[in-house]
Amino acid sequence: MNDHHNNVPLQLECTLYFEKNPYAYETIEGLALRLGREPSDLSPIVQHLVSLDIIEALGEGDSAIYHYNQPKIASEVDLSWEQV
Amino acid sequence: MKNLVGTGVNGLDTTLYGGVPKGNTIIVEGNPGTGKTILGMQFLYFGAVQYNEPGLYITFEEFPDQIYQDMYSFGWDIRKLEQENKLRVITLTPQVLMEQIKNPDGLFQRLIEEIGCQRIVIDSISLFHFYYNSKEEQRKTIYALRNALRKYSLTSFLIKEYTEMDQEQVSFVNYLVDGVVQLKLDHHFENYRKRTLEVTKMRGSNIQEGEHLFKITEQGIYLLPALSMVEDETITSLDVVPTGIHKLDRLLGGGIYDGSSFIIDTNSKSNYRFLLASILANRMKAGENVVVLLSSLNTIDDLNGTLKLFDVDLEQFVEDEKAIFIEHYNRPVPEKFKNATINVVGLDDDKYKQLLTEKVGPSIKNGIEKGGKWFVYYDLNTIVSQRGSAFLKRYFAEEVANMSALGISILSLCNFKELGQETSSFIERTSNGVIRTWVDGIYQYMQITKTPNGHNSEPFVVENINEKPFIRLV
Numbered sequence: 001m002n003d004h005h006n007n008v009p010l011q012l013e014c015t016l017y018f019e020k021n022p023y024a025y026e027t028i029e030g031l032a033l034r035l036g037r038e039p040s041d042l043s044p045i046v047q048h049l050v051s052l053d054i055i056e057a058l059g060e061g062d063s064a065i066y067h068y069n070q071p072k073i074a075s076e077v078d079l080s081w082e083q084v
Numbered sequence: 085m086k087n088l089v090g091t092g093v094n095g096l097d098t099t100l101y102g103g104v105p106k107g108n109t110i111i112v113e114g115n116p117g118t119g120k121t122i123l124g125m126q127f128l129y130f131g132a133v134q135y136n137e138p139g140l141y142i143t144f145e146e147f148p149d150q151i152y153q154d155m156y157s158f159g160w161d162i163r164k165l166e167q168e169n170k171l172r173v174i175t176l177t178p179q180v181l182m183e184q185i186k187n188p189d190g191l192f193q194r195l196i197e198e199i200g201c202q203r204i205v206i207d208s209i210s211l212f213h214f215y216y217n218s219k220e221e222q223r224k225t226i227y228a229l230r231n232a233l234r235k236y237s238l239t240s241f242l243i244k245e246y247t248e249m250d251q252e253q254v255s256f257v258n259y260l261v262d263g264v265v266q267l268k269l270d271h272h273f274e275n276y277r278k279r280t281l282e283v284t285k286m287r288g289s290n291i292q293e294g295e296h297l298f299k300i301t302e303q304g305i306y307l308l309p310a311l312s313m314v315e316d317e318t319i320t321s322l323d324v325v326p327t328g329i330h331k332l333d334r335l336l337g338g339g340i341y342d343g344s345s346f347i348i349d350t351n352s353k354s355n356y357r358f359l360l361a362s363i364l365a366n367r368m369k370a371g372e373n374v375v376v377l378l379s380s381l382n383t384i385d386d387l388n389g390t391l392k393l394f395d396v397d398l399e400q401f402v403e404d405e406k407a408i409f410i411e412h413y414n415r416p417v418p419e420k421f422k423n424a425t426i427n428v429v430g431l432d433d434d435k436y437k438q439l440l441t442e443k444v445g446p447s448i449k450n451g452i453e454k455g456g457k458w459f460v461y462y463d464l465n466t467i468v469s470q471r472g473s474a475f476l477k478r479y480f481a482e483e484v485a486n487m488s489a490l491g492i493s494i495l496s497l498c499n500f501k502e503l504g505q506e507t508s509s510f511i512e513r514t515s516n517g518v519i520r521t522w523v524d525g526i527y528q529y530m531q532i533t534k535t536p537n538g539h540n541s542e543p544f545v546v547e548n549i550n551e552k553p554f555i556r557l558v
Contacts, residue, residue: 021173022148023174025176025184030176058191065180
């Protein structure tokens with residue numbers, strides 16, 4: 001159940017959270033609180049998103065902080081929220 | 085004095101005489117819904133847009149995308165500022181923040197350096213209570229936070245929610261910080277609510293004390309400094325002569341404008357001698373000619389003596405034909421002042437007006453034609469006691485209108501209580517400014533209750549001092 005391959009909706013939820021809040025800096029515990037999920041469910045998903053370069057990890061272990069790895073193209077596109 | 089930085093709320097800057105001292109750590113506290121987040125974001129938004137000071141908004145609970153949407157309703161495009169590296173809305177937990185603050189080359193330092201951050205808002209420090217159990221730990225943490233903010237010279241707003249405990253005692257946090265701003269939402273009349281802001285502490289800056297009303301408008305917070313009234317648009321002159329009393333001049337926008345009519349409303353116990361003399365002396369030093377209507381308590385000798393304390397030589401003014409006195413009483417007049425004194429004892433109203441028109445009118449006209457200015461001082465209590473309040477009402481409105489048209493400034497002394505409500509209201513309406521002074525118990529007070537620029541004052545205590553102008557407003 002914890003395998004990220006079986007949990008695409010949660011993967012999407014995490015990706016959307018970081019994309020909508022590009023300056024969120026979260027530990028697994030913090031992210032679990034924001035999304036109302038279990039840290040144990042989130043951990044493999046977050047590791048998978050790190051491996052895909054969607055989010056970046058600062059530090060290691062329980063105290064690692066994750067944040068959105070903004071696509072380079074973002075600076076050339078107007079992403080102001082009202083036009084999204 | 086530290087540099088002041090604009091808060092983005094003009095009215096708040098006015099109450100702080102320019103803004104908050106740069107680098108200060110300020111608590112913004114209030115109950116839910118009082119406008120703390122808006123004030124915090126307005127401080128950052130205008131910091132970035134108007135003052136080129138990039139800022140960080142750190143939120144522990146709210147999602148940034150919600151803040152982007154909320155602030156867009158005020159026309160503030162936060163995401164655009166993020167793309168321009170002028171603002172960041174960061175979300176993390178208090179623990180992560182503190183770990184990263186303590187970590188050399190940690191996330192906090194990186195974020196500060198990345199945008200050249202100069203302002204920061206932390207929403208809210210009340211959350212520290214949940215992450216740090218003991219009071220000692222909380223105090224240490226807040227202390228470390230404050231020191232870090234100072235280390236980076238950040239001007240900081242720390243948002244704090246009121247707790248029941250805060251309403252009973254002052255929180256330790258308020259002692260640690262440089263400033264405290266309180267926001268309130270109170271009942272107003274029967275069915276309304278009013279929002280108020282009060283600055284209760286601000287190191288390195290003066291404060292206009294009191295609760296100031298504010299509204300949350302389509303452009304954010306709009307604050308009206310207390311005691312602001314509608315500006316009197318009929319005063320168009322830019323020439324102003326100081327009263328010589330520092331605080332009074334600051335409140336009046338420099339002093340008394342040419343062509344304006346001011347009232348000193350005094351009760352029987354209060355001493356107005358130095359206030360009156362300071363105003364008169366400053367007008368005379370500015371080169372103005374004067375007309376003085378003497379009262380029963382004020383002889384030419386008294387006036388001469390008081391003006392000498394202000395380095396004004398009244399005899400010289402008389403010699404230069406720059407002073408005229410109107411005398412309602414049979415009293416001896418010093419030889420040197422005789423030619424300048426118009427005696428109106430026993431004259432009926434028509435003859436009184438006729439005499440003044442014949443004797444004072446040409447002098448004023450001549451003076452004005454030569455480019456001179458005139459200042460007229462009336463004791464209205466004397467006019468009422470000698471000629472009645474009906475005459476005063478008829479005569480005063482006419483005089484003010486005529487003199488104002490000629491650019492002549494008027495100062496009148498009266499006692500509103502003695503004049504009665506109807507006459508007082510009339511006199512007040514006719515005048516551009518009212519300075520009240522009264523004795524209440526063991527102190528004398530002074531308050532500006534009407535000014536042409538609309539800035540009224542709180543009541544000040546009048547303190548006697550040993551040097552000019554011999555009084556100070558405290």
